[in-house]
Amino acid sequence: MLAFNFFGATEGGLFDINATLPLMAIQVVALTYILNSLFFKPVGNVVEKREKFVSNNIIEAKNKLSEVKKLEADLLTQLQIARTEAQKIVSEAENESDKLYKEALELANNEANASKEKARLEIESQTSAARDQLSKQADDLSELIVNRLILEK
Amino acid sequence: MANWKYQTTWAGILTSWILLGALLVFISLGTKKMENDPKGLQNLLEFLWDYIRDLARTQIGEKVYRDWMPFIGTLFLFVFVSNWGGALIPWGLIKLPSGELGAPTADINTTIALALLVSLSYFYAGLSNKGWRYFEYYVHPTPIMLPFKILEDFTKPLSLSFRLFGNILADELVVGVLVFLVPLILPIPVMFLGLFTSAIQALIFATLAAYYIGEAVEEHH
Numbered sequence: 001m002l003a004f005n006f007f008g009a010t011e012g013g014l015f016d017i018n019a020t021l022p023l024m025a026i027q028v029v030a031l032t033y034i035l036n037s038l039f040f041k042p043v044g045n046v047v048e049k050r051e052k053f054v055s056n057n058i059i060e061a062k063n064k065l066s067e068v069k070k071l072e073a074d075l076l077t078q079l080q081i082a083r084t085e086a087q088k089i090v091s092e093a094e095n096e097s098d099k100l101y102k103e104a105l106e107l108a109n110n111e112a113n114a115s116k117e118k119a120r121l122e123i124e125s126q127t128s129a130a131r132d133q134l135s136k137q138a139d140d141l142s143e144l145i146v147n148r149l150i151l152e153k
Numbered sequence: 154m155a156n157w158k159y160q161t162t163w164a165g166i167l168t169s170w171i172l173l174g175a176l177l178v179f180i181s182l183g184t185k186k187m188e189n190d191p192k193g194l195q196n197l198l199e200f201l202w203d204y205i206r207d208l209a210r211t212q213i214g215e216k217v218y219r220d221w222m223p224f225i226g227t228l229f230l231f232v233f234v235s236n237w238g239g240a241l242i243p244w245g246l247i248k249l250p251s252g253e254l255g256a257p258t259a260d261i262n263t264t265i266a267l268a269l270l271v272s273l274s275y276f277y278a279g280l281s282n283k284g285w286r287y288f289e290y291y292v293h294p295t296p297i298m299l300p301f302k303i304l305e306d307f308t309k310p311l312s313l314s315f316r317l318f319g320n321i322l323a324d325e326l327v328v329g330v331l332v333f334l335v336p337l338i339l340p341i342p343v344m345f346l347g348l349f350t351s352a353i354q355a356l357i358f359a360t361l362a363a364y365y366i367g368e369a370v371e372e373h374h
Contacts (some may be wrong), residue, residue, distance in 0.1 A: 038181060
């Protein structure tokens with residue numbers, strides 16, 4: 001009994017140790033269990049579920065973002081390829097039309113030259129024919145003059 | 154004093170019942186409809202939960218803090234509610250046939266009970282986590298530490314209980330004396346100081362309890 005009456009306290013003193021001690025201890029242990037089932041577990045479940053939800057969403061969003069970036073890069077390369085291809089097609093078409101133009105030009109030139117030549121030849125032949133005829137007529141005429149002169153004498 | 158075993162300071166226990174009843178009502182109101190988007194009381198309780206988790210996690214460590222979080226949280230809430238309940242509610246207005254109502258933590262029995270529970274807890278935590286290797290802690294840097302570490306097992310509960318008891322009782326006495334001498338205005342700053350001390354003491358008690366448990370479960374390499 002004296003062991004619990006240290007500091008020389010008398011009954012009702014500040015340092016009286018009595019059955020309140022074990023009662024309080026039991027009460028606190030019971031309170032721990034009550035609070036665990038009433039407060040710590042349910043609130044913990046909700047908070048941790050939300051934390052998991054948020055972190056999952058963040059991971060998902062990050063995955064989606066990286067996927068989007070990959071798709072974007074893909075699209076850019078595809079665009080690049082398409083652009084070069086289009087350029088090639090355009091230049092090819094330009095070349096071809098150039099070629100066709102040149103061919104047509106050449107053909108037309110040739111034709112024109114040919115017809116010019118033909119016309120020249122014809123003119124030449126007609127000229128020579130005319131000249132022949134003219135010289136023949138001149139011969140005839142000279143013969144006629146000569147004959148007449150001879151007859152008058 | 155003849156039958157000390159049967160003597161209790163019923164006033165303190167009665168106060169603690171009233172305060173804990175209020176706490177439990179508050180908590181069960183807040184956790185009644187738990188939603189993923191917290192509203193009102195649930196928000197407050199989640200903040201409290203987060204606060205206690207941070208406290209337990211920083212002191213005890215990532216590995217076992219979950220096991221001890223309810224105990225640390227209960228200590229914090231019990232001490233906090235008792236201290237503030239004692240400081241905020243004018244218990245002196247209620248007359249009892251014997252004894253008087255007041256902060257349960259101003260009773261040395263309560264604080265010793267809490268401190269002994271903390272002692273038991275850290276022994277249990279150390280032994281259940283590390284088995285007999287727990288006693289390596291006593292000779293950890295060098296065996297010279299052994300007597301000091303043994304002494305520590307006695308000073309820890311002693312300092313825990315007397316710090317809390319002393320602070321709360323001193324605050325009550327100072328306010329009581331001031332109110333008796335100057336019943337107007339002057340006690341108010343001291344009362345605010347008391348509220349501050351009360352909150353700090355609850356935090357200190359819970360933090361130290363968590364620290365002792367953390368010390369016991371810590372692995373030395």
